[in-house]
Amino acid sequence: xxxxxxxxxxxxxxxxxxxxxxxxxxxxxxxxxxxxxxxxxxxxxxxxxxxxxxxxxxxxxxxxxxxxxxxxxxxxxxxxxxxxxxxxxxxxxxxxxxxxxxxxxxxxxxxxxxxxxxxxxxxxxxxxxxxxxxxxxxxxxxxxxxxxxxxxxxxxxxxxxxxxxxxxxxxxxxxxxxxxxxxxxxxxxxxxxxxxxxxxxxxxxxxxxxxxxxxxxxxxxxxx
Amino acid sequence: xxxxxxxxxxxxxxxxxxxxxxxxxxxxxxxxxxxxxxxxxxxxxxxxxxxxxxxxxxxxxxxxxxxxxxxxxxxxxxxxxxxxxxxxxxxxxxxxxxxxxxxxxxxxxxxxxxxxxxxxxxxxxxxxxxxxxxxxxxxxxxxxxxxxxxxxxxxxxxxxxxxxxxxxxxxxxxxxxxxxxxxxxxxxxxxxxxxxxxxxxxxxxxxxxxxxxxxxxxxxxxxxxxxxxxxxxxxxxxxxxxxxxxxxxxxxxxxxxxxxxxxxxxxxxxxxxxxxxxxxxxxxxxxxxxxxxxxxxxxxxxxxxxxxxxxxxx
Numbered sequence: 001x002x003x004x005x006x007x008x009x010x011x012x013x014x015x016x017x018x019x020x021x022x023x024x025x026x027x028x029x030x031x032x033x034x035x036x037x038x039x040x041x042x043x044x045x046x047x048x049x050x051x052x053x054x055x056x057x058x059x060x061x062x063x064x065x066x067x068x069x070x071x072x073x074x075x076x077x078x079x080x081x082x083x084x085x086x087x088x089x090x091x092x093x094x095x096x097x098x099x100x101x102x103x104x105x106x107x108x109x110x111x112x113x114x115x116x117x118x119x120x121x122x123x124x125x126x127x128x129x130x131x132x133x134x135x136x137x138x139x140x141x142x143x144x145x146x147x148x149x150x151x152x153x154x155x156x157x158x159x160x161x162x163x164x165x166x167x168x169x170x171x172x173x174x175x176x177x178x179x180x181x182x183x184x185x186x187x188x189x190x191x192x193x194x195x196x197x198x199x200x201x202x203x204x205x206x207x208x209x210x211x212x213x214x215x216x217x218x219x220x221x222x223x224x
Numbered sequence: 225x226x227x228x229x230x231x232x233x234x235x236x237x238x239x240x241x242x243x244x245x246x247x248x249x250x251x252x253x254x255x256x257x258x259x260x261x262x263x264x265x266x267x268x269x270x271x272x273x274x275x276x277x278x279x280x281x282x283x284x285x286x287x288x289x290x291x292x293x294x295x296x297x298x299x300x301x302x303x304x305x306x307x308x309x310x311x312x313x314x315x316x317x318x319x320x321x322x323x324x325x326x327x328x329x330x331x332x333x334x335x336x337x338x339x340x341x342x343x344x345x346x347x348x349x350x351x352x353x354x355x356x357x358x359x360x361x362x363x364x365x366x367x368x369x370x371x372x373x374x375x376x377x378x379x380x381x382x383x384x385x386x387x388x389x390x391x392x393x394x395x396x397x398x399x400x401x402x403x404x405x406x407x408x409x410x411x412x413x414x415x416x417x418x419x420x421x422x423x424x425x426x427x428x429x430x431x432x433x434x435x436x437x438x439x440x441x442x443x444x445x446x447x448x449x450x451x452x453x454x455x456x457x458x459x460x461x462x463x464x465x466x467x468x469x470x471x472x473x474x475x476x477x478x479x480x481x482x483x484x485x486x487x488x489x490x491x492x493x494x495x496x497x498x499x500x501x502x503x504x505x506x507x508x509x510x511x512x513x514x515x516x517x518x519x520x521x522x523x524x525x526x527x528x529x530x531x532x533x534x535x536x537x538x
Contacts, residue, residue: 010524037251045247046250048460132484
């Protein structure tokens with residue numbers, strides 16, 4: 001449930017669901033997000049769900065803080081609301097051509113390459129949110145022994161498709177972008193496709209993801 | 225094949241198609257985009273008898289030099305811009321906020337914006353451009369929008385699919401006002417900063433850095449000290465949010481901002497001051513002034529009324 005609603009500037013509501021990052025709080029955020037999105041309240045022009053917050057921005061020409069707050073406070077979010085999530089398998093190639101930060105991870109985590117990949121691959125991830133760059137999924141949670149900080153100096157260019165880790169999360173760079181996460185592999189899948197306007201994102205908040213390792217040959221032939 | 229078109233002789237340094245922007249997409253990571261200075265965008269369209277939400281060419285600092293081919297058409301430039309129009313035998317110095325009729329072979333040379341950042345070129349008609357999510361606005365970072373999401377380039381040809389039949393020449397006396405005080409509303413992490421840091425934020429002057437673009441405006445000046453945590457759990461952003469990362473230098477989110485961020489938010493620029501904020505060029509001095517939500521709402525209403533008045537007089 002929403003613990004507190006405040007304003008973020010003069011054109012957005014800041015809905016605070018708590019400070020922890022866990023599936024149960026995030027599922028609440030996603031339920032609110034989906035309910036409000038479906039109802040299409042006049043004037044609301046964007047909803048940004050994250051781990052434990054929901055930001056609702058609105059057109060100040062059409063509505064205001066008081067109206068939107070009142071609307072959100074009285075909305076009926078059913079607990080049984082199906083968040084309609086999918087289970088996805090994402091191919092990932094961890095060949096040395098792609099796993100740029102494996103050595104760094106071996107040192108930080110004090111685990112062998114094999115062990116790191118074994119831990120990473122045998123796990124189901126939950127998509128908490130998408131964004132920062134278009135379609136980028138934030139997937140959790142990595143085991144305690146797999147958590148590493150960001151690079152001290154972020155890369156100017158992280159290749160498209162890079163699968164990377166930071167703290168308790170994994171993500172996928174949906175296109176070439178600057179970034180500071182620890183790169184473990186690369187997926188040949190298009191995780192974001194702007195030509196599909198109705199469904200540009202392959203992975204959406206609430207979805208479950210498993211990574212399946214593929215060889216370099218399989219990677220090269222994947223899109224043929 | 226369209227017979228009315230523009231050819232880009234020189235693209236300028238950051239020339240894109242922009243319109244009203246795209247909404248309902250933050251949750252998948254796509255920002256609002258759209259014309260940075262909304263008021264000047266609307267005026268440019270009105271001056272050439274376009275629908276107010278038509279696509280225009282936005283440029284920053286150095287603008288494009290273009291050659292027009294086709295039937296007679298109106299054009300207008302808004303902002304604080306130095307440009308010329310070259311006709312067969314003459315070259316005239318252009319004035320902003322006036323429409324001009326151009327014809328086959330004429331050239332528009334947008335030399336630069338003057339002590340500001342963005343300017344707008346509207347043509348009386350409709351560009352033949354691709355729309356993505358109901359907007360042609362180019363987001364060069366995500367390669368979304370018209371022109372494959374890329375800046376306009378030299379030698380490129382841009383077709384017009386329609387020309388307005390209303391070719392009335394229009395003019396307005398609008399003058400862009402400059403402000404040094406940007407009004408802000410307290411951010412959700414205001415209390416992350418030391419008493420001294422809060423004081424610095426409201427009392428000291430900051431300088432707009434060269435590292436500013438459509439995504440964000442970086443500021444330099446006295447450092448704002450964080451006493452709680454220099455990171456927060458990543459959460460949504462909106463345009464105008466002022467984040468302060470560990471180095472203590474504020475960054476203001478602008479129209480192409482990343483949709484999620486993990487730095488504490490010290491404040492949010494009031495909507496009323498956004499159009500003027502984006503026009504502050506590198507080297508400009510900024511001071512922040514606190515206002516409350518209800519004043520911000522009232523001031524925006526007045527600003528919006530003023531915009532509507534301006535438009536109705538054109």
